[in-house]
Structure formats: C-alpha cells, structure tokens
Amino acid sequence: MDFIIQNILNALQWGSFYALIALGYTLVYGVLTLINFAHGDIFMVGAYIAFFVASWLLGPVFGLDPTITFVLAIPLTMILTACVGVTLERIAYRPLRRKGAHRLYVVITALMCGLILEYGNLAALGASRKKFPDLLDKVIWDIGGVSVTNLKVLVIFAAIAVFIFLNFIVTKTKIGMAMRGISYDKFAIPLMGIPIDAIIVFTFILGSSFAGLAGLLFAMSYPILEPFMGALIGWKAFIAAVVGGIGDIRGAFYGGFLLGFIEVGVVTVFPSTYRDLFAFTILLAILWMKPTGLFGVAKHTKI
Amino acid sequence: GCGEDKAQTIKIGFNLPLTGDIPEVGEGSKNAAEMYLKDINSAGGLEVGGQKYPLEFIYMDNESKAESATNVALKLIDQEKVVAIIGPNSSKQAVPAGGTCNDNRVPMISPWSTNPSTTLDRPWVFRAAFLDPFQGPVVADFAAKKFNAKTAAVLFDVSNDYSKGLAEIFKASWEAKGLGPVVAFESHGTKDQDFSAQLTTIVAANPDFIFVPDNYNQVALIVRQARDLGYKGPFMGSDAWGTPDLVTLCGEQCYGNYFSTHYAAAGAQGATKVFIDRYQEAYGAVPADYAALTWDSIGMMVEAIKNAGKVYSDPVEMRTAIRDGLAAIKSFDGITGSSKFDAQGDPIKCAVVVKISDTGEFVFEESVCP
Amino acid sequence: MSLLKIDGLTQRFGGLQAVSEFSVEMQGGELMGLIGPNGAGKTTIFNLISGFYQPTEGTITLDGTPTAGLKPHQVTSLGVARTFQNIRLWHDMTVLDNIRIAQHYRMGYTVWDSFLRTKRYRECEKRIENIAFELLEAMSLADYAQELPKNLPYGLQRRVEIARAMSIKPKLLLLDEPAAGLNSSDVEGLIKLVRWIHDNFDITIFMIEHQMKVVTSLCQWIKVIDFGATIAEGTAEDIQSNPAVIKAYLGDDTI
C-alpha cells in the first residue's frame, strides 16, 4: 500500500513539472497556434538564470540567507526568463508573422532557436555541469513508510497554483478571450480595438516566466544543470499538452499529470526497460480514442 | 621517401563527441590531448629515429552520432591524411568508426569503449580501457566481500549500451556467485532526470546495495533521490562515475560509496599524480578517467610511432608502420596502470576500486587484477 | 424510381434540432429551390444528402440506393455533386487541376499505374483531361485553365466551383447560395448559367438561395423551411403570396 502511495507522490511531483512546462506550451499555442519548440530550452535557460541569480545572491556580494535567496530568486528568475522569451518573440517569430509565413515555418524557427539556446549555452559555459545550491533545508517526512520532502509538496502546490491562475486569466478575463481569439482569426483582432502585439507579448511573458519558475523549482529538485536538460522534458511536455488537448489550459494541466502517472505507472507495473514503449502506446491509444485529446474540441468546419 | 630532412609533422586525428549526448567526455579528452601536444611540441617534437618531428592533432566532432563518427573517421583519413586516429570514446561511435578505420587500414585506439565488438576481428583497432566482461565480476566480488551483501539491486540506462551491457554482466556474475538474487533490475532513459519510480521499486525490494553503472551526472541525481526515498544502504558504481564532477554535483550524499575504475586520483603517485596536478592546474578540475585514458592512448600511439623507428612521408606506409608498432606493444605503463595486450588488441589491466572519502576524494581501496 | 427520396430526415446537434422530419422526393430533371430563414437547417440538409453528416433519424435514398453509412466520396460517386456556401476550391492548384481531381472516383487506374505509367494510365489521364477541357470550354472558363483560383474574381470562382461539381457528371447537383456575394450583373450571368446547365445536361438541381430574384426566376418548385421543418411549398407565385412565408422569411422591404 505505501508502495503505491509513494509512487502516486512520485507521479505527482514528476507530473507537476510536465504540467508546468506544458502550460507554457499551451499558452503560446493557444494564441499563435505556434508549437514553441524553444519552450523546453527557455525552461533550461530559466534554470540557469535561477542558478546565476542564486549564486549571486548567496555569493560574497550579498551573502544572503538561502531562504531569503529563494524568495528573491522567484521573481528575479521569472522576470529574467520572461525577457528571454519576449526577445525570441521579437527577433525571431514576429518578423515571420508579419510576413505571413506559414505557421510551420515559425515552428521550425522555434526549433532552431531552441538549438541555438542549447548550443550557445554549451559554447559559452562549457560542457561541465552546474550544481544548483541547496536553498531550502530539506525536510523528509516519513509517514507510515511513505517519504515526502518539503520540496515535493512545494512543487505540487506551485503547479496547482499556476494552473488556477492561468485558467482564470484565459477563461475569465477579456485579455484571455483576446488570446483565444487571436488563435482563431488574427485579422479581426485589431478591428475589436485590441493591440495584437501587446497581447502576444503578454502571452510570452506569462509562458516564459512560468517556464522560469519551473526551471527554478526543477533545479532545486534535480540540482544538476546541463544545456540539454530542457530538450527531452520539453518534448514530453509538448506531448502531454497535446494529449490533454493543445491550446486548452486544463488539457495541459491534466495532460502533464497524466503523462507523469503513465510513466511512473508503467515503471511500477512492468519491467522498466519497456517504459517508453508502453507509455507511448498508451498515449497513442488515448489519442486514438479521443482524436483531439482529452479536452481539445475538434475544430468544427462549417461548410 | 626523401622527406627525412624536412621536419615533417605527424598528424593524429581525434574523433570526439564534442556535442551531442556527452560533450563533457569530448572536452575532457581534448583537454588531455592538448596537454600532451604542448609537452611534445615544446620539447621540439617527437623524437623518432634520432630526429624530432612536431605533432599535429586534429580534433573533429562526431556529435555522438554513429554516422558522424564514420564520416569524421573518413574525413580524417582521406582529407586530413592523418596517420592514426584516437577515439571515438563511447561504443556507439567506436564500433562503426572502428569498422571504417579497419577497412581503410588506419590504426585507431578507442580510449574508453568497453564493447567487445569495437576491436573484435579488427587488427587495426586497439583500445585503452578494459572490457565490460572484466569489470562486472570485479564489482560483484568486491561488493560481496565488502558489504557482506546477499542481495543486490541494479539501476541502469537502457539506451546506453555501456550501462546496459555492464548491468547485464554484473547480474550474471552476481547470480553465478549464488549468494542471493538480484532483487531489482531497473532501468531508465539517457536523459531522464527523475528516477523515483524505479527507486521506489528498488527500495521496496530492500537490497543490500545498489549497483549503478551510470554516468556521473545521473549518479548524483539517483543517489540523492534514493536518499530522499529513505534508502540508507551503500551504492556501488562503475568507471563512468570516475569524474571529480561527481563530488561537485552529488556532494556529501555520495561520500562513502565505492566504484570500480581505471585509476584513483587521490593518493595517486608518480606519473599519475603529475598528470593529475598539471591537468588540474590547466583546466581547474581533476581529470576524469576518459581524460586519463586519452592520455594513455596518446602514449601508446607515441610508443608505436617510436617502435616504427622511422617516419614515412607517405601516410599509408606510416599507418602500416604504426599498426605494427601498436601490435608490437606487449605491455604499456600508463597513468591508468600497466596493461598487457591480447590478440584482439584489448588491454589486460587491473581495475581499481575506489572509495569516495569523507572529504570527497577518490581514495584507492583495492586493486583487482585479472 | 425517384432520383432522390428523403424521408423523415432529422438532425440534432446536442440539444439543438437543426432539421426535423424533412421529406422530399425528386423524380429527376427538376430544378427545385430550398429557402428559409438563417439557421433554418438548409445547409444541414445538403450536408446530410452529401454524406457529410449522418442523420440522427430518417433515410435518404439516391436512385434506389440508401446512403446511410456511406462516406461522402462514396455518395459523390453515386452521382451527387455540390457547391459550398463559402467557396471551397483548392486555391493553390490550377483551375484545370481542380477539375481533374474532382474526377477521382472514376480515375480508372491504380497507384501502380501511376508509377509505371502504363498504357491504362495514359489513356485514363487523357480521358480525364479531355473531359476537363470540354467542360471548361462549355462553361467559358477555358482562358483560365492555368490560373490559380485564388487569383480569380469572386464571380469566376463561383463559376469554377460549379464547373468542378459538373466534372463529377452528377445526376443531382446541389447549389448552396450560388449567388451570394455576386453583384447584380453577375447574378444575371449566374441565372443564365444554371438554366443552361439544367437545359443541356440531363441533371436535377436542388438549390439554396436567399436572393428571391434568383429563386423565382429559376425554380419550378420551392420548399420553405423554418426551424428544420417545412412550412410551405409550391411554385414561386404561391410562395411569394404565402403569409407564413412572408412572416418568417420575406419580411417587408421598406427601409
């Protein structure tokens, strides 16, 4: 029994990261129908920013206490990562959009930007990995054979909070409606008096800053940073977002946790060498039964 | 030829994973090579048959991809006209590149590849590392003795042929001992970061120790997560642990664990110590085993060139001479210990078991010889 | 045997009843009109006939073959062609290609023939091309054969769409608001075109249209529906003076 509960907790933590990253994918997708393949790498950049911010705050100049560092690192990381995301939007995606390029060309550009971030990092910082400093005193609670750390709890709550916040923005506010509207018809947006570029920048700010937050939390949970750390988790988070129903905030959230549960579940039940094979077969089966993901609405073509 | 008068350079190619999955391996190897190169060339070159020839090293990136490794090998051979090649490091690249070198009759030494196929039936291909079938039992024997272990668990990387191979060999040799079963045999993917599901299974099986034949970066995460899940027993590792970065990344949680490797950095003596100190000074880090093995591979290559006794201007002749020179090396004293070579060109050398001390140094524990 | 027989056709979308108990029978050779307020379910009826939706209830029989369970392309190969309320041409392929592709169902060769360029392939391609050219000629579109539809004026695009539907050699042609977006003089042209098609091909036409001028001058019989159900039917004069139709659909034209 405790074995199962332990694995549920494992899945919750791992799913939280998928969910946090998938939310960023979905947010940008929900506005531009752009699969921002650079998102996983923005997440990586977020982790590195968190690393530098934390080392700087802990370092000789300030010499802050780790907990205060943690509290300060959250907004700083989010802001700086948002800047990276917005920069990408400005210099790479926007010109293409203005030229009316096919959406897949923007997707390929995003893929390329991701590579530039990865290898640029490798060129600038070298191949050796970075160790993220411990910011929170680790507490391990052992409840009837199940161990939980304070960090795990924090991560899970952060994912839920981010989801609630984003879901509110997207479904309840006018800016959220504008975001959804853009994805359907960019042409008519200015005709409603809506500044389209401002909304898009806002989306990138949201998406990237939460990628930064995810990067910080990830670096605290898995404190080893390397330039390619965002690649695989990024791809998988994208998969999670699609299985949930891309473009839908709930889809990304539940899709992330679903993928976490599938991966952990397969390892728990089957020999772990089959993890990818089984996990992806399950995902394929889900998409087979629900061709537009769990929450995705089939785009109705009125003829 | 008549090139004896001119100071002809000897070109050696390096087929390294500078990008891709394991860029740090490429970087470490390159660093060691640069150091060696500086040594030789600042001394005026390599003395062969009473004359000094400068060395030239050409590094090329194989992106950790099989087809790139063969392309790089061909480019080094055909375009750069190197006389010998060092690398690739991991078996995924070394097996195909070894085939290419063998077909094109160019001597190649892989510093780090432990897959038997790399050199099997390939008279032109050599290596500096011992093979997995040797390392597996070393670990099993040591753990049985040291921890009084009856049960073992294994966590390895399925997509990494090295890790998977070693895990299987270990499992076989552990079970052959008849002390007890391998209670958990779990795997993960190359770029995974979360191992808690596998570790939960392992911890639930309550093994006496966990064998983790994984790269050091994953080790750091695995050990940490295992401790978070309440595992208190020891870990055992393999030569892929042997990077000082392990301690930087893993910290105190790795202290007190053991791994088998090619050499022990702490408490090293003689040439090994000199190498370590100089490397540390130049690059600010203790060299990993692949760096040390690259150094030894170059050493072997240099000895082979000296064995040739003469530098031919025609690369084809020179290659044959080097190959014969390599085959002629019956034993070699390197910084990773001394080795003898068998008919396949594989070294027979001692493995070292190293303990990660309470100050985070790799302390020599025991040497196991075949 | 009648060409088209629809019996008790009902279509629901969730709680919404878009078509209810719609029935019609066409013997062949008619030119029938379907009118009704916006959202009355006209396009839905066309979608049901062409197999794009499967009806919730009711049957559709084409030339004696029930269409239940058939895919749209199978229904089309029974001899039903249609145009769309919003033009749906393949905008990046030439007009000629648009008309060639619509003959897919009677291409007559397999994918292997296309690789090997067999005799059969060449003959079939020749036939397809001939039919396409004849049709373009007949509908005075020959000059535009190599143009991309997106570069053509709206009126011509409508014409190309009708030509594409005709290349199917349909027995039944469904026209969904063919005059929408056309200016007055183009509307005249359209009326002539539809009449010409009706007179020169052995064809039955069923059309939806909001411009009463088009409906009254073309259709021999008109069905009026509202909320998915038939509220009136008859000749143009009958309809125009029917108070229910005036109330639900025609309104008064004082501005």
Next chain:
Amino acid sequence: MQKYTFNFVLAASCLLMLAMAQYGLIDNYIQAVFMFVGINIIMSTSLNLVNGNMGEFSCGHAAFMCVGAYVSSVLSVLCFGKLLGGPLLPASMAVFVFPLIIFIGGAVAALAGIIVALPSFKTRGDYLAIITIAVNYMIISAIENMPSIGGSRGFQGMKDTVWAMVDTFNGPWMLLWVILFTVFTVWIIRRFISSTYGKGVNAICQDEIAAEIMSVNTDRMKLVTFMLSSGLAGIAGGLFAHIVGYVNPQSFNILKSTEAMVMVYLGGMGSLSGAVLSAILFTGLMEVLRSQSLIEFILSPVTFVFPDWEPSAGVIKWVLIPLILVLLMQFRPEGIMGNKELSDVFPKLKKYYSFK
C-alpha cells in the same frame, strides 16, 4: 530529343562520379558525403510527400528509417554475414540480392507506416504530429528491448554484404546503389505527385473536406501516401545501415527526424526540387562546418575581443547552422523554393526534361 537532355546530363554526371570513385579521383570521404547527400535526399523528398504535399506535420520520420535499416541489416547478415550462423547465400549473389534486401526493408517500413496512417483517418495536425513522435519513441524502445538483434548495443555485420559485392567486382558499390535508389525515389515521387491520382494528396492538404466531398477517397490517399513515404524512408535506412556498417536504435531518434523536417521546410513545403536542393545544401553545410579552421576564421572577430574563448567547431557548428536557417527563414519565409518547382522558376528548363 531535347527533352531528354536532363536525363542524359544526370546519367552522365552519375557515371562520371562513379568513374572518379572507381579510379580514386574522389576519396572515400567525398564519396561518403555524396552517399549521405543521397540518403538525405531520399529522406527529405519522402517526408516532403507527407509534410509538404499532404500538409501533415510528421515529426517521426526516422522511425521508418530505423525499421528499414534494421530489417535490411538483419536480412543482409542472415544472407551473407557470419554473425548469425554461416551465410545462407553464396557471396557471388550479393550483387543481385542486395537491392532486394533494401526493397524488403522498405516494404516492411511501409507496413510500419500504417501505424501512423490509421490514426490519420481520424485526427490531423498537431495531434497527428504527436502520434508520429510517439511512434518514433515506440520503435526505438521496441528495438532496444530486442536483445537478439543487439538491443541498445546496436547491430553490425552488414559490411560483409558490401565486401561480398566488392569481391565479385571491385568498385564503389555503395555509391552506385545510393545513386540508383536516390534517382529511383525522386523519379517515383515525381510520377506520383504529377498524376491526377497523386494530386489528390494536394487537394487533401488544401481543403480536406472539399476533397472528400469531391470524390477523393481521403483515407486511401492517406494510407498510400504514408506508406509510400515511410517505405522510401525505409530504403534510406537500409542504405544508411550498409554505408555505416553499424546501426544503433539511438541513431534514429527524434534528432534524426528533426533533420529531415528541417530539410523539408528549408526547401519549401511541397516542392520536390526544393527538397532535393535543401538536402544537398544541408548536408554540405554540416560537413563544411566540421572544419575547425573555418570556424576559427568565421569567429576571428569574436575571439579577438575575447581571447580566452576557444570555440570548438563541433559546438559552434550547431549554433551557426540554426542561425543560418533562422536568418534564411527571415528572408525567405516560404523556404528556398516556396511551393514551386525549379521548372516553375525557370520555365526554360521544361524543355530539357520529361521526367514524368
């Protein structure tokens, strides 16, 4: 006669290339680069069929390459190798059996293509993209779990077949086969998409609903297209395996698929000549930028400012290539050729070939 000019030029240059290889005028490396250009052409043109002509977004093309590579490798080792028991066939037959082996690899890959084709009946766009990615992971994972063909250790021994051919007649056999299969691929794709049958694929791309209602059997078209595309990728895989002499499941991971994707979009969606050109360009760029001295030259202004920085060609290459592509997209947001063919851009070319 004039309309055969192109074919003659093509045949002549291929023969010239083979002759040069035979008499050692171009070395093994250059030959290898040519061969990889050929393989990349097969990969990019076949993916272009799905991503360009049909307008889907398949991100897992390497999976089919993987299937083809493994199937033909295993067959090849069975027939001529000694790893799995003695050779079944005499070495002299290698020349005739080899193309068959490659075709069988392609055929099995085409069958694997059905895994993607079936879901494509119900879903499309980014959902289908995920299915292709999932299939890529699944196939790699499946092979990793098959110890009999090496699992993650990889599989080798295919060179024996190549040697068997060389023993029969000493020549650049692999180069010959790559040339033949590349030409075959382009030829068959060209024939397919220029037929009325194949144009149905473009119709699906531009308006699937109209296609379905205008009598195109969209399900069958998708099945045929996916199978053709993945079958050709399987052929590329078989050739790849025999050139490298070693296959490893991780050689066909998502990165490999990404390369194929980049080539398609670089060339221009739906443009066959674009896909060929971009494969040549991309492979060339990858090889040229291997050179450390070139990279040092390019970066000399930067290293002048930061003398401590030692750029390594391997790393910088992977910054430069994406950068070049990003810039290219800014200037030509529709790829090199857009959706046009070379003969649309230079209509005079039409006189010189009848490739159809």
Next chain:
Amino acid sequence: MNIPLLEVENLHVKYGNIEALHGISFTVGQGEIVTLIGANGAGKSTTLMAVAQLPPPEAPKIISGDIRFAGQSILGMAPDRVVADLHLVLVPEGRHIFGNLTVEENLKLATYARKGDVNDINRDYKRVYQLFPRLNERKKQRSESLSGGEQQMLAVGRALMSGCKFIMLDEPSMGLAPLLMYDMFRTLKELNEEGMTILLIEQNAHLALKFAHRGYVIDTGEIVAHGPCATLMENPEVKKAYLGG
C-alpha cells in the same frame, strides 16, 4: 463649410507588387450614409481595409495619398487605435468571427477597448439581441457552428458592441435572409438617425442606393462616378452596369 469626418485623398495601394487602387478620393461627412458600389474585384474592400489601417499581408499596403479623420491624418496609426480612439469600426468581408469563442464571448470581446459606462454597454447588448434574436438563442454556442447567416449577424452585432460612432460595413447582407436583411438596414437607419456615420459596401446596388445618401462608383481601382443616390440611380451607365438593366 466644415471639414468632412473622413477624407480619403488620392489613395494608391498595393498588394505585393500589384497596385489595387489607383488614386481614390472620397469623403464621408458626419452623420452621413455613403455607399461604394462596383463590380467584383473593383477594390471596394481594399479601400475599407486601407481606411481601417489594417496591416499586410491580408490588407493592402498604402503607397501614397492621405486618409484624414476629423482633419487629422491617420496614416500609420495602429489599427487597434483607430477603433479605440476614433471609434471607427470595420465589419470585414467574410465575417471573421472568433469561431472558438461563444457568441456571448465574441460580443464581450468587442468591448475590449471600450471605455464607457456599464449601462451603455448593457444597452448595446440589449439592442444587438433585439435586432438578432437568433444570437440570443445561441448565446452559449461556439460560434463556428453557427449557420452562415447567423455568423453574419454576429459580425455586425460585434461591431455595434464596440461603441463605434463610424461604422464601415463590407457586404453586411451577404447570406442574410430577406427578412433579416431588411430588419438590419432599418436598424442601421435608426442608428444613423442617432448620429452614427455609415460607409457601406453592398452588392445589391438597388438596395444600397435606396439606403444611402450619397454613393461612389468604383471601377478597377478608380472612382468613375459619384453623387447623391438619386442622381446615380438615374445615371444610365450605372444603371446598365450595376442595376442589372
């Protein structure tokens, strides 16, 4: 004479390299209803998009000429500012509704830049639902599944929700049933009487000329005739080309 509300002067625009308008000039006075008529492809929609300052590639690029609103040139103004600050709204050809939003959300989104009293906004909601009761019934429906005519209603309703004072309508009657079409024109007339300025494109030239005060006839990117509607209706050329005999 006071300055007209909208003045377009010698406007040249291009799509890519193709010039679509060759120097168009016209004016619309405060409170006027003006109509543009012309054949398919004459450049009517192009003109409206240029006035709304929409960006390429869908809309044309302005090469030369001037567009003034209340005497001020609005060239280079952001299209969303045109709506928010000038209360000048375009109902584009082809509806362009946000299909993934519900009918209600579509209407709500149109009030994005509106800085008015809540009561005003509520009054407008009422008016729209009154004019198009269908929309009220379909409030919660995703708008892409609306019928063609219903979508057209939504597009017009949306413009009314934006609190505009100047509305440009591009073929608003396309796909509408006669009853609704007449209703809509009557409402527009009412709005006009309350002070709304209207610039209308309409394929049905009869209707347009009956409805508007003044008209301009466009042919291949140039104005070929203009004047009060009554005069235009008598113009034999116009009669022949656009009134169908």
